[in-house]
Amino acid sequence: MEDKEKYIPEDETPQTTEEIRRIRLKRHLWPDEIEDRKQKQKISRLKFGLVFFSVLALLAGWLFGSALPLPALRNLTDKARQAMTMDASQKVEQAFDIMENDWYFGKDIEDLNTRLVDSALDGMTAQEEDLHTDYMSAQEVTDFVQGINRDYVGIGVQYIKSGDLNVITRVFRNTPAEEAGVQAGDLIEMIDGEDASDLTTDEIRERVIGEEGTTVTIVFGRQGEDITLTIERKQISASAFGKIVDNNVGYLNIYQFGNMTASEIDVYLNDFKANGVQKLIIDLRDNGGGYLDALASIASRFLPEGTVVMQQEYRDGSKEEIRTGKGLTDFGPIVILVNGDTASASEVFTLAMMEQRDDVTVCGTKTYGKGTVQITRMFGDGSAIKFTTSRWLSPGGTWVNGEGIEPDVNVEEAEALSHIYTEMEDDAVFTADQVSDSIQDAQLMLEYLDYSVDRTDGYFSAATGEALQKFQNDTGLGGNGSLNKETYEALFSAVVYDNATSFDRDVQFRRAMEILNG
Numbered sequence: 001m002e003d004k005e006k007y008i009p010e011d012e013t014p015q016t017t018e019e020i021r022r023i024r025l026k027r028h029l030w031p032d033e034i035e036d037r038k039q040k041q042k043i044s045r046l047k048f049g050l051v052f053f054s055v056l057a058l059l060a061g062w063l064f065g066s067a068l069p070l071p072a073l074r075n076l077t078d079k080a081r082q083a084m085t086m087d088a089s090q091k092v093e094q095a096f097d098i099m100e101n102d103w104y105f106g107k108d109i110e111d112l113n114t115r116l117v118d119s120a121l122d123g124m125t126a127q128e129e130d131l132h133t134d135y136m137s138a139q140e141v142t143d144f145v146q147g148i149n150r151d152y153v154g155i156g157v158q159y160i161k162s163g164d165l166n167v168i169t170r171v172f173r174n175t176p177a178e179e180a181g182v183q184a185g186d187l188i189e190m191i192d193g194e195d196a197s198d199l200t201t202d203e204i205r206e207r208v209i210g211e212e213g214t215t216v217t218i219v220f221g222r223q224g225e226d227i228t229l230t231i232e233r234k235q236i237s238a239s240a241f242g243k244i245v246d247n248n249v250g251y252l253n254i255y256q257f258g259n260m261t262a263s264e265i266d267v268y269l270n271d272f273k274a275n276g277v278q279k280l281i282i283d284l285r286d287n288g289g290g291y292l293d294a295l296a297s298i299a300s301r302f303l304p305e306g307t308v309v310m311q312q313e314y315r316d317g318s319k320e321e322i323r324t325g326k327g328l329t330d331f332g333p334i335v336i337l338v339n340g341d342t343a344s345a346s347e348v349f350t351l352a353m354m355e356q357r358d359d360v361t362v363c364g365t366k367t368y369g370k371g372t373v374q375i376t377r378m379f380g381d382g383s384a385i386k387f388t389t390s391r392w393l394s395p396g397g398t399w400v401n402g403e404g405i406e407p408d409v410n411v412e413e414a415e416a417l418s419h420i421y422t423e424m425e426d427d428a429v430f431t432a433d434q435v436s437d438s439i440q441d442a443q444l445m446l447e448y449l450d451y452s453v454d455r456t457d458g459y460f461s462a463a464t465g466e467a468l469q470k471f472q473n474d475t476g477l478g479g480n481g482s483l484n485k486e487t488y489e490a491l492f493s494a495v496v497y498d499n500a501t502s503f504d505r506d507v508q509f510r511r512a513m514e515i516l517n518g
Contacts, residue, residue, distance in 0.1 A: 092120070096116060096120070099112075099116050100112060100113065100116060118135070118137050118383070121135035121383075121385070122135050132370070132372055132374055132386070132388055133374070133385075133386065133387040133388050134385070134386050134387075135383070135384075135385050135386075136376075136383060136384050136385070136386060137383050138381060138382030138383050140383075141376075141378070141382060141383060141384050142382075144376075144386070147256070147288075148256050148257070148258050148259075148289075148290045148291065149239065149256070149258040149259050149260065150237065150238050150239040150255060150256055150258055151235070151236060151237040151238070151239075151258070151259075151260065152209060152235075152236055153209055153210065153211065153212045153233050153234065153235055153236065154208055154209045154210075154233055154234075154236050155175065155176045155177040155180075155182070155208060155216065155218075155231045155233060155234075155236075156171065156172040156175025156176055156177040156178060156234075156236045156238065157170065157171050157172070157175075157177045157182060158170040158172075159188060159204075160496075161200075161201050161204070164197035164198065164423070165187060165197075165489060165492065166187060166188035166189075166196050166197075166199075166204060167185065167186075167187055167188075167492065167493065167496050168182060168183065168184050168185060168186040168187070168188065168220070168496075168500075169184055169185075169496055169499075169500045170184055170241075170500050171183060171184055172236065172238045172241070173241070175234070175236055175238075176231045176232050176233065176234050177231060180229045180230075180231045181227075181229065182220065182229065182231075183222065183497065183501075184496065184497050184500035184501050185222070185493045185494065185496045185497025185498075185500065185501075186220040186221065186222050186227070186493070187220060187221035187222070187489065187493060188204065188218060188220060189218075189219045189220065189221045189226065190217075190218065190219035191204065191207045191208065191216065191217075191218050191219075192207060192216060192217050192218075193217070194207070209233070210233050211233065212233055212234055212235055213232065213233065213234075214232070214233050215230050215231060215232050215233065216230070216231055216233060217229070217230045217231075218231065221489070221493070222493070223475055223476070223490060223493065223494075224475065224476065224477055224486065224490055237260050237264065238255070239254070239255050239256045239257075239258040239260060239261040239264055240252065240253065240254050240255060240261055240264040240265045240268065241253045241255075241268075242265065242267075242268025242269075242271070242272070243268075244271070244272065244275055244277055245281075245503065245513075246513065247279075247513070247516075247517055248275070248276065248277055248278075248279070249277065249279045249280070249281060249513065249516055249517075250268070250269075250272035250277040250279065250280045250281070250331070251280075251281045251283065251509075252265060252268055252269070252280060252281070252282050252283065253283040254282065254283070254284055254287055254298070254346070255286070255287060256287060256288065256289070256290045257287075257289060257290025257291055257294040257295050257298060257345040257346070257349075258290050258291065258294060259291065259294065261290070261294050261297075261298060262294060262297035262298050262301070265298065265301065266301075269301060269329050269331070272331070273329065273330075277331075278330075278331060278332065279331070279332070279333055279334070279516045279517075280331045280332070280333075280334045280335070281334075281335050281336075281337060281509065281512045281513070281516070282334060282335070282336045282337070283337045283509075284336060284337060284338050284342045284346040284349070284350060285337050285338060285339040285341065285342060285364060285508070286339065286341040286342070287341075287342055287343070287345075287346035288341065288343050288344060288346070288368075289343050289344025289345035289346055289347075289370065290344070290345045290346075291345070292322065292345070292373065294345070295309065295310075295322075295345040295348055295349060296309055296322055296323075296324060296325065297325070297327070298349065299324050299349055299352055299353075300324040300325045300326065300327040300328065301327050301328065301329050302328070302329065302331065302334070302353060302357075303324045303328065303352065303353070303356055303357070304324065304328055305324055305325060305326050305327075305328065306323050306324065307323060307324045307352075307356055307395075308321050308322070308323055308352075308356075308395040309322045309323060309324060309348065309349075309352045309395070310322045310348045310351075310352060310392045310393065310394060310395065311392065311393040311394075311395070311397070312373060312390040312391075312392055312393075313390055313391050313392075313393060314389065314390045315389075315390075319393075320390075332357070332359040332360075333359040333360070333361070333515075333516060334353065334357070334359060334360045334361075335360075335361045335362075335363050335512040335515050335516055336350055336353060336360060336361070336362045336363070337363055337364050337508055337509065337512060338350060338362055338363070338364040338365070338367050338405065338407055339364050339365045339367070339413070339508075340365055340366060340367065340368060340404075341368060342364075342367040342368060342405075343367065343368035343369070343370045344368075344370040346367075347367050347368070347369070347370065347371075347400055347404075347405055348392060348394075350362060350367065350405055351394035351395075351396075351398060351400070351405060352394065352395055354405075354408075355394055355395050355396050356395060361408050361409060361512075361515050362405065362407040362408045362409070363407055363408065363409040363411055363508060363511055363512050363515065364407050364409075364410075364411055364413075364508050365407065365410060365411070365412060365413070366404045366405065366406055366407070366410075367400070367404040367405040368404055369400050369401055369402050369403045369404035369405075370400075370401065371391050371392055371393075371399045371400050371401030371402075372388045372390070372391050372392065372401065373388065373389055373390045373391070373392050374386050374387060374388050374389065375387065375389050409511060409515065411507055411508045411511045412507075413506075413507060413508055414448055414505060414506075414507060415444055415447075415448075415456075416444040416445055416447065416448035416495055417448070417495075417499060419441070419444050421441050421492070422437040422438055422441060424438045424441075424485050424488045425485070426485055427485075428484070428485065429482050429483065429484045430460055430482060430483040430484075431460060431465070431482045431483075432460050432461075432462065432465055433459075433460060434459075434460045435458050435459050435460070436458055436460075437458060438483065438488060439458045439459070439460050439464065439483060440456060440457060440458035441488070442464070442468065442483050442487070442488060442491055443455065443456040443457075443458070443464055443467075444456050445491040445492065445494070445495045446464075446467045446468070446471060446491065448495055448498075448505060449471070449491070449494055449495065449498065450505075451467040451470060451471055452466075452467055453467050460483070465481040465482070466481065468481050468482070468483055468487060469481035471487070471490075471491065472487060475490055475494070477490060
């Protein structure tokens with residue numbers, strides 16, 4: 001969670017790209033998770049360096065102690081002692097000079113000075129005790145802010161990459177993509193004439209974003225057909241989504257706690273109120289957190305003014321209470337949906353609602369468990385250090401760090417949505433009695449789509465072939481019941497499309513509806 005004292009001016013918020021979200025073929029990592037992995041990698045490198053130099057010192061001591069006469073050894077010892085007492089700033093300066101002027105591979109690195117400074121600061125902030133303190137280059141700051149605010153110049157879609165598949169998972173309302181007819185489940189196949197299958201996620205992003213008013217031409221694959229659309233790029237803001245669902249229940253999906261999120265959810269809450277909606281489902285699944293002031297503003301919509309949302313405990317042991325302001329709306333009962341990627345500010349909000357309201361039920365699976373608060377301090381070149389200033393506690397004093405929040409009602413999602421999918425070879429074809437991970441993938445997807453399969457262990461049974469044949473007939477693929485890449489991709493697209501556009505097979509959402517209507 002980011003404190004608003006983040007030293008990133010709102011009018012300088014970088015413009016980046018389309019976000020990446022579920023399904024978990026290759027699960028999207030939110031900013032804090034990416035930083036966790038980076039920190040672990042840096043700590044590993046730091047440990048290696050310490051071990052290397054320790055071993056080097058021991059070898060040097062053995063060599064010099066064995067091969068040099070005593071006077072020479074004393075002279076070296078004196079010099080070593082002087083070096084050991086050298087001022088830290090001098091050591092850093094000399095190390096920098098060596099790397100910049102004498103390091104062999106330095107000749108091959110463009111802007112070596114910046115690289116060395118970034119590496120030094122990376123090492124300084126890599127501490128095992130705190131995986132959320134981090135030095136960020138200017139580009140990393142840009143990416144981090146975009147990950148929270150979710151505003152950019154683009155077309156207004158979310159997508160995920162698995163192997164050579166780039167699948168649209170969400171098309172936002174009132175965006176160029178929606179106006180052009182893009183649908184969740186579409187596959188990004190070509191971008192301005194370039195094959196997208198071999199592009200990385202970042203490369204796709206770089207080609208889709210651009211200046212406002214410019215256009216991008218994308219070929220989408222949809223259920224075996226190619227659709228070519230030329231779409232004008234516009235400013236997108238997409239940190240929340242809402243709609244009225246069955247039995248007059250309002251569904252509010254908060255993706256992140258960004259600068260504009262409170263304003264975005266007000267649009268939906270006002271719509272709910274105008275239509276007489278009282279019951280709410282607040283979906284915080286995959287919400288990785290955000291800014292502290294955004295959290296307080298959003299909590300103010302659901303808790304009376306002056307209500308404690310969280311406590312911050314600082315290094316010296318002092319505590320500060322974060323309280324709600326004006327803005328209470330009259331909604332209830334409320335079900336909050338959470339999962340293992342619900343983290344930080346979204347956990348604060350969840351606990352505050354659990355402890356401060358009697359009509360709130362939390363449904364889903366155990367949350368991530370991040371219990372610290374960071375602020376970001378900028379350097380003149382656009383880089384920054386994001387560091388932990390405090391830990392947060394719930395109004396009742398609970399600290400969830402490393403533990404997470406156990407929901408009131410535990411509901412696992414469909415296996416097809418959490419399964420890690422394999423990449424199927426272009427020319428692969430599977431038939432009866434064969435065994436493969438791709439067959440298991442297909443069985444899980446068929447089961448999710450309500451086709452009758454007798455097993456999901458990767459063995460190609462007669463029932464698997466019959467289910468594939470029925471799916472091929474229903475989608476016009478014209479297959480013979482075998483599994484090829486075209487059918488595999490069509491299954492995948494159908495699952496993603498269903499998950500992104502319908503609640504019919506969302507067992508956690510359906511349980512929330514039962515709770516509200518029970």
